[in-house]
Amino acid sequence: MKLTPNYYRDRVCLNVLAGSKDNARAIYEAAEGHVLVGVLSKNYADVESAVADMQEYAVLIENALSVGLGAGDPRQSQMVSLISQRVQPQHVNQVFTGVGTSRALLGQGQTIVNGLVSPTGHPGHVKISTGPLSAGLPDAIVPIETAIAMLKDMGGSSVKYFPMGGLKNRDEYEYVARACAEHDFWLEPTGGIDLENFEPIVEIALQAGVKKVIPHIYSSIIDSTTGNTRPQDVKTLLESVKSLLA
Incomplete structure (x- = not known):
């Protein structure tokens, strides 16, 4: 499958x-x-069924597949790694402690592997204890610069900053964006992003100098009746991106 993704040439x-x-x-x-296009590992009973179905998704979208945890669920970390090993998607979502496993099992450096870190209420510091065991223990809080270096050590590609709550933690998010720019790392803002706050959230990252931004926009553009993401909303988001980059 195609592993040279569009987002290598995209800044955003x-x-x-995807609901189907x-x-x-x-x-x-x-x-x-x-x-x-995100497909959640949490929606499958086992690795085999997930691999079979996600391979079908990948064929339809030139392998622009993002293997998801499901609301950052650390219990899905191992399953995501095992699925990704076989599907070889363009993008993998991981908790902080799962990054090294995913990269090793992928066996290549092209696929983007993010590492989930969370806000702490203190600009410049993030929570990295987002793994299956560590998430249930007292928070491990480190400077964002240290978190980025550790992600690089493990073969990670980007910071997944979740849950943001939209612009609720603006000061913290701005600090993370500056750190990603300074240390040449990608940024994936996630949580509470909608059609109203999308542009300022992306603009903050771009103005900070982040080279690649991958905003996750989920529930706010999903039709609650069908469970599908509304394509028209995706078109609206794309037009916003074009406007920001013009």
């Missing part, structure tokens, strides 16, 4: 969830290929 690439294979194809077309 959308990440949205038809929805995935519609999303990909609406975004003109500038998107990573």
